[in-house]
Amino acid sequence: MRRVIFHIDVNSAFLSWSAVKLLQEGQADIRLVPSVVSGDPSDRRSIITAASIPAKKLGIKTAQPVSMALRSCPSLVIVRGDWDWYKRCSHGFIEICRSYSPVLQQFSIDECFIDMTFRLAGRDPVEVATQLKEQIKQTLGFTVNVGVGSNKLLAKMASDFEKPDKVHTLWEEEVPQKMWPLQVRDLLWVGKKTEARLVANGIKTIGDLAKLGLGSLSQLVGQKFALQLHENANGRDDSPVETETSEAKSYSAERTFREDLSDPKDIDRALFNVACIVAHRIRKDHFRASTVSIFVKYKDFSVSQKQCQLAQPTDVTALILADARRILAEAWDGVTPIRQVGLGVSKLTHEAAEQMSLFEDPKMDFYREWDRQYDAKRTREGRMSREEFDEALKR
């Protein structure tokens, strides 16, 4: 029996969601004019998170610097993102999708797959997909694309065809006609680097890729990746719609400076801030981490990273920070200007408590008190400054 998978993708998600909110507040519909969602427009480093269709027609693209977009369109409407609102919109659309099939996999904040194989009751898949799309539009006020196919890959490729507010099919038998003429870059998992490598070898379309022997492809991209690309280019994908949301495997936070910084005090302040954020998040989710990693990005975007293992899993900010400081000192010469600094934790466990250590840091009680106060304050007010934190330490 043929599977029927839907991929539902919100059109210009953040922009649509902000538009709905502004409309509710009595403002004009920003979807109808060149507009974008971005971070602080006065910061030369902020980039575009989402662009309206009129903006896209002017050549404005996601991930482009705001300063650049303003040059090509001085009248561009710029809206600041509102994460809490986006989460509510996301939840609303996911729940409507779930009412069509409980076999649902959320792929990102604005995309999900549903397995409709046993849910059609003899109806035409396109008709059902259209009904879903209309229900979201009527109920929530924003549009989606629905891709309909016999597996997840094809459904996802289909939802990426003409936008917005459309239903498209991509059945296996339609692959030669609808998918093979597309550029190789349009295939899922083919990014910039892989595209360059393939095109340099004369493989320009997904069809070229589909017809290429596995042996030659393996030489270009490695055996494992080659196998996946070969299957996908031929429209095959047997991965299931995963209903279980797998637990996070890592947490990280990073900060990009307005200007590159080289003063170790500035770098340490930033490292402190990201350590607080990451440690707070793992405590909130009841994790402890065994691996700490840091990375620094330089002016030319080159990155150095370093990681280390902790003696035992922890969620204590001070312990994570101590190791992060140590390995940062090994990774960075202390003088080269830094564009971005980040900290991550991984090898997570839910261990209820740390094992008693013979060499337990005598300041441990202080550390835990910092964290307790930080968590209380952050939960209440969203953030806490280093000065307040240092005050908490003194008490």
Add this chain to the structure above:
DNA sequence: TCTGGGGTCCTAGGACCC
């Protein structure tokens, strides 16, 4: 024009053990 922030997975080499 000058590039954010948060994730996942894969690879390859070295250390160490049996």
Add this chain to the structure above:
DNA sequence: TCTGGGGTCCTAGGACCC
């Protein structure tokens, strides 16, 4: 005295996704 092969863990780096 000189040597094989396999397994696991760690690390750094690179590719991709939204």
